[in-house]
Every structure is written in C-alpha cells, then in structure tokens.
Amino acid sequence: DVKVTQSSRYLVKRTGEKVFLECVQDMDHENMFWYRQDPGLGLRLIYFSYDVKMKEKGDIPEGYSVSREKKERFSLILESASTNQTSMYLCASSFLGPGEGSNIQYFGAGTRLSVL
Amino acid sequence: AQRVTQPEKLLSVFKGAPVELKCNYSYSGSPELFWYVQYSRQRLQLLLRHISRESIKGFTADLNKGETSFHLKKPFAQEEDSAMYYCALVDGGYNKLIFGAGTRLAVHP
Numbered sequence: 001d002v003k004v005t006q007s008s009r010y011l012v013k014r015t016g017e018k019v020f021l022e023c024v025q026d027m028d029h030e031n032m033f034w035y036r037q038d039p040g041l042g043l044r045l046i047y048f049s050y051d052v053k054m055k056e057k058g059d060i061p062e063g064y065s066v067s068r069e070k071k072e073r074f075s076l077i078l079e080s081a082s083t084n085q086t087s088m089y090l091c092a093s094s095f096l097g098p099g100e101g102s103n104i105q106y107f108g109a110g111t112r113l114s115v116l
Numbered sequence: 117a118q119r120v121t122q123p124e125k126l127l128s129v130f131k132g133a134p135v136e137l138k139c140n141y142s143y144s145g146s147p148e149l150f151w152y153v154q155y156s157r158q159r160l161q162l163l164l165r166h167i168s169r170e171s172i173k174g175f176t177a178d179l180n181k182g183e184t185s186f187h188l189k190k191p192f193a194q195e196e197d198s199a200m201y202y203c204a205l206v207d208g209g210y211n212k213l214i215f216g217a218g219t220r221l222a223v224h225p
Contacts, residue, residue: 004159031210031211033212035215040125040217041217042122042202042215042216042217042218043160043202043213043215044215045212045213045214048210048212050210056210058212090160092160094211096210096211097211102211103148103150103165103206103211103213104150104162104165105162105211105213107159107160107161108159109159110159
C-alpha cells in the first residue's frame with residue numbers, strides 16, 4: 001500500500017512564526033502536491049513538484065513556499081504565518097506516468113494548523 | 117477555464133434511498149474524472165475513476181460529455197456511505213487535479 005505520512009496531525013502556531021509542514025511518501029512517486037482544504041471551498045492546490053528540486057505554483061501559492069531536496073520528501077513552508085492560513089493541509093503523491101494509475105493521487109492524513 | 121462544480125453542499129437521505137451526487141465540469145479537451153471520498157477521521161481516498169467504468173461499494177458514475185457531467189449514483193444508500201465526496205478533474209500535465217467544493221452525504225437510519 002502507498003503510504004503518505006504527514007509529520008503532524010495538529011499544530012498551533014502564533015502569527016508571524018515560520019512554520020514547516022513535512023510530508024514523506026514511500027512509493028517512489030515523482031509527483032507530490034500540497035493542498036489546503038477548507039469547508040465550502042474543497043481542495044485548493046498550493047504548490048506541486050514533479051521532481052527533486054523542481055516546483056510549480058498551484059492556484060493559491062501566496063504566503064507559502066516549498067522544498068523538495070529528496071524524492072520522498074516535500075515540505076510546505078509558511079514564511080510568516082497569518083490567521084488566514086488556519087486550515088487543514090493535505091499532502092498527496094502520484095507517479096508521473098504515463099501508464100495505468102498515473103493520475104491517481106494518494107493522500108496523507110492531513111495537518112490541521114491553527115494560527116493564533 | 118477548467119472547473120468542477122458540485123452544486124450541493126449537503127445531501128441528506130434515509131437508508132435504502134437512492135443517491136445521486138452531482139458533478140459538472142468545464143474542460144476543453146477529453147476529460148479524465150475521479151470521485152474521491154473522505155470518511156470521518158480517515159484520509160481522502162480514491163473511490164472511482166471514469167476510465168475504469170467499475171462499481172465500487174455499489175457506486176457508479178458515468179461520464180456524459182454532452183451534459184459535461186459525472187454524477188455519482190448508488191441505488192440503495194447505506195449508513196456507512198456517510199462521508200464527504202469530492203469530484204476531481206485531471207488538469208493538463210503533471211497529473212494535477214482540480215477538485216470541486218465537495219458534497220457531504222448524510223445517510224440516516
């Protein structure tokens with residue numbers, strides 16, 4: 001089974017803090033994604049990466065950055081946390097393909113971040 | 117622009133009733149669509165994809181290109197079907213997904 005592990009289930013941070021959310025996958029997937037999940041808005045893509053050291057902006061990258069130094073690990077960074085970044089953050093991975101299953105994303109359990 | 121619309125935030129039915137969760141999409145090309153499900157306290161997981169044309173847990177979904185829809189259906193709802201359901205569309209390269217806002221299905225005894 002594919003395993004996507006997010007380092008924290010719950011985080012509480014203060015406004016202005018630098019926050020790191022970590023994600024590790026064990027299936028040698030090329031693609032990794034960070035989403036935020038908000039009621040009524042669904043999942044919105046923040047950043048994704050298709051290879052080590054490669055990154056692409058998603059739909060809502062403002063206020064976030066990412067790092068992918070190793071294939072299995074994808075980090076989301078909030079440079080200066082703000083209250084409007086309070087949300088559930090989901091990490092996902094998939095293999096690049098082509099081929100069967102290439103578009104299927106596998107998700108972590110999520111990190112619920114509260115910024116006070 | 118590519119978009120996925122799920123018009124219902126909440127769908128509430130009784131056990132044994134038929135269920136249809138609506139999904140409409142906007143895409144300039146041949147779409148690839150998925151339904152993902154999130155049960156309480158569990159991670160988001162794939163339920164089914166249109167190219168597989170399979171039935172999972174009694175759910176089916178047919179792609180209707182004329183109506184640009186991919187509605188999820190089940191003839192007899194069960195309490196264990198209560199969950200959040202998301203429709204998703206593959207967006208171009210790198211296998212990005214565009215998700216709808218989600219529909220919460222509540223099945224009452």
